[in-house]
Amino acid sequence: MASRVSLKAKGKTSTNKGSKEEEPSAAQLLKEWTNWAAKKAKVITHYGFIPLVIIIGMNSDPKPHLSQLLSPV
Known part of the structure; x- marks a missing residue:
């Protein structure tokens, strides 16, 4: 069987390429x-x-010396 190669783009794709993205609100910026x-x-x-x-x-x-601080005794 021959394998098929998919040419689909991975990741997020935008359906509305002409629309500009909204800026995050103050609450969203505070959360980030x-x-x-x-x-x-x-x-x-x-x-x-x-x-x-x-x-x-x-x-x-x-x-105390450093060795006295680090020793468990």
């Missing part, structure tokens, strides 16, 4: 910005929490 900010805050929190704890621990009163 909030999602973007939440994603960035999640990454910053994920990679910054342990270094923050180490820095706070090294600035405490007894002044």
Whole structure:
């Protein structure tokens, strides 16, 4: 059997090629910005929490060494 090749375009296609796209509303822009900010805050929190704890621990009163902070004992 011979295979057929499809020439259909993949992805989103516009049926009204002459119409201009509507600009997003203020609520939609706020939602997009909030999602973007939440994603960035999640990454910053994920990679910054342990270094923050180490820095706070090294600035405490007894002044422990880094090896004392990282050891489980």
